[in-house]
Amino acid sequence: MREVVEKVDLAFEVNGDSVRLAVSPDATLAEALRDDLELNGTKTGCEEGECGACSVLLDGKVVNSCLVLALECGGKSVVTIEGLAREGRLHPMQEAFVNHGAIQCGYCSPGMIMTAYALRLENASPTEAEVRRALEGNLCRCTGYRKIIDAVLSLNNGESRHD
Amino acid sequence: MSAMKMYQAPRTLEEVMRAAGETGATIFAGGTDLMPRWSKEIVPRPAAVVDIKAIEGLSGIEVTDGEICIGACTLMSGLDESAALRRAAPILAEAASRIACPQIRNRATLGGNLCNASPAADTAVPLIALDAVVDVAAPGRAGATSREVSITDFFQGPGKTALEPGEVLTRVRFKRPAAVATWAWEKFGTRPAMEIAVASVGVIVEASDGVIERARVAYGSVAPTPLRGHGAEAALVGRRLTDETIGGCVAAARGEISPISDVRASAGYRREMVGVMLRRMLEDARGG
Ligand SMILES: Cc1cc2nc3c(=O)[nH]c(=O)nc-3n(C[C@H](O)[C@H](O)[C@H](O)COP(=O)(O)OP(=O)(O)OC[C@H]3O[C@@H](n4cnc5c(N)ncnc54)[C@H](O)[C@@H]3O)c2cc1C
Ligand code: FES
Ligand code: FES
Numbered sequence: 001m002r003e004v005v006e007k008v009d010l011a012f013e014v015n016g017d018s019v020r021l022a023v024s025p026d027a028t029l030a031e032a033l034r035d036d037l038e039l040n041g042t043k044t045g046c047e048e049g050e051c052g053a054c055s056v057l058l059d060g061k062v063v064n065s066c067l068v069l070a071l072e073c074g075g076k077s078v079v080t081i082e083g084l085a086r087e088g089r090l091h092p093m094q095e096a097f098v099n100h101g102a103i104q105c106g107y108c109s110p111g112m113i114m115t116a117y118a119l120r121l122e123n124a125s126p127t128e129a130e131v132r133r134a135l136e137g138n139l140c141r142c143t144g145y146r147k148i149i150d151a152v153l154s155l156n157n158g159e160s161r162h163d
Numbered sequence: 164m165s166a167m168k169m170y171q172a173p174r175t176l177e178e179v180m181r182a183a184g185e186t187g188a189t190i191f192a193g194g195t196d197l198m199p200r201w202s203k204e205i206v207p208r209p210a211a212v213v214d215i216k217a218i219e220g221l222s223g224i225e226v227t228d229g230e231i232c233i234g235a236c237t238l239m240s241g242l243d244e245s246a247a248l249r250r251a252a253p254i255l256a257e258a259a260s261r262i263a264c265p266q267i268r269n270r271a272t273l274g275g276n277l278c279n280a281s282p283a284a285d286t287a288v289p290l291i292a293l294d295a296v297v298d299v300a301a302p303g304r305a306g307a308t309s310r311e312v313s314i315t316d317f318f319q320g321p322g323k324t325a326l327e328p329g330e331v332l333t334r335v336r337f338k339r340p341a342a343v344a345t346w347a348w349e350k351f352g353t354r355p356a357m358e359i360a361v362a363s364v365g366v367i368v369e370a371s372d373g374v375i376e377r378a379r380v381a382y383g384s385v386a387p388t389p390l391r392g393h394g395a396e397a398a399l400v401g402r403r404l405t406d407e408t409i410g411g412c413v414a415a416a417r418g419e420i421s422p423i424s425d426v427r428a429s430a431g432y433r434r435e436m437v438g439v440m441l442r443r444m445l446e447d448a449r450g451g
Contacts, residue, residue, distance in 0.1 A: 005166045005167070008170070024167075025168060025169055025212075026166065026201070026208055028198070028202075047202040048198075048199035048202055048203060049263070049266070050357070052264070052266060061269040063266050063269050063270055064267070066202065067199070067267075068194070068270070069191075069198075069212075069214075071170040071172075072172070072216075115266070119265075134265055136263075136264040137263060137265060137266045138264075
């Protein structure tokens with residue numbers, strides 16, 4: 001149980017929408033997304049930076065939302081897994097994960113997909129070694145990683161519909 | 164349970180020092196050392212934190228012919244991606260690129276890595292090898308004053324630095340290594356990804372006609388602080404890289420470190436690994 005403290009206003013952008021919230025000073029970005037905005041696609045596992053389940057984009061860079069204070073995000077832009085689909089159609093990275101069986105229990109998938117998405121913003125056709133390095137901070141207890149890596153690599157040749 | 168009641172992100176150093184000095188707010192940079200400790204309740208959350216990332220001039224890398232100057236809030240990803248730093252001081256760019264994963268490197272700052280003062284801080288070993296100094300801003304009556312501290316004096320023990328309460332590390336500076344200098348840095352961990360160093364070694368050597376004129380050796384995770392290898396350096400300077408020199412240097416290194424046994428490795432294993440890494444680096448430096 002945490003002591004109740006006075007909440008503070010926070011204005012930022014989430015998945016393209018302007019959002020205003022009142023958060024406690026010690027709330028993490030992961031907590032603000034999940035508890036206040038009910039964007040529960042972002043998962044938390046370890047809450048100490050080890051597992052990557054909470055990965056989101058903050059001003060275009062992938063970060064662990066469990067290690068960001070919500071109040072740090074004032075005026076910034078956040079993209080979560082809920083922000084990738086367009087007009088009811090999955091993003092190509094999401095489709096690739098589905099098509100390659102890269103999802104089993106699915107707990108790691110939002111974080112994996114956000115990290116892989118961030119990689120491709122900077123490197124449109126990563127090598128396998130680059131994909132493996134980019135995903136070093138994302139744990140998966142089910143798939144053995146091979147299918148995840150194949151899914152990410154499959155976009156190198158495919159065409160991307162959104163970007 | 165403690166609660167954090169205040170978060171501030173001022174734009175000036177004076178405001179940070181006031182918050183940190185007078186109200187005891189915890190200085191907050193990337194939060195990658197601080198926040199895991201709070202979420203696991205290893206330490207209580209402080210009542211107030213003061214974020215230093217909005218301060219102008221605390222981020223960025225300046226490379227001139229003579230000197231390299233890096234702001235405390237420069238990210239590990241910034242060090243990794245800087246082409247200028249890769250050219251001028253690749254030993255530091257390489258160490259930064261091997262910290263954790265992209266998510267952490269996009270948040271972790273150079274200043275935080277040093278101020279956290281872990282014996283395993285990965286940027287400390289290259290910075291000792293580069294003979295770096297840090298600039299520390301101290302609160303003074305007429306605004307902030309600045310003092311310079313050598314990187315070896317900065318580390319005083321596990322989690323302990325030369326910083327007084329309210330002081331802020333603002334920059335890290337070092338002379339650009341000679342173009343002829345050869346360098347090596349390696350960390351050894353228990354797995355290839357997301358590893359905290361079991362032991363690490365950094366070396367910068369300048370030789371002329373095969374004779375070593377200047378050597379800097381540093382170790383991580385094998386003493387209460389990141390450590391400069393004075394003994395190993397003395398075993399190199401004035402000599403050629405013969406088998407005998409390398410053997411002498413390795414023996415000196417094994418003698419001057421004081422590793423402990425913990426969850427990651429035993430003291431004996433750490434001592435062995437420092438010897439192995441240093442020997443390989445010196446053999447590589449002479450070409451086999
Ligand atoms: C999953 C994970 C993996 C990691 N892997 C590695 C690794 O491989 N190698 C490694 O070296 N580290 C590693 N770390 C540790 C951490 O990421 C680094 O030490 C990082 O550089 C800390 O910087 P920060 O900006 O996040 O510090 P913060 O957490 O913000 O601060 C750390 C400490 O320094 C103080 N401080 C910060 N900046 C200043 C300043 N400018 N002046 C005065 N005081 C200041 C703070 O008050 C605090 O006490 C890892 C951490 C995690 C969570
Ligand atoms: S929950 Fe954030 S990294 Fe594990
Ligand atoms: S699919 Fe279950 S953890 Fe990755």
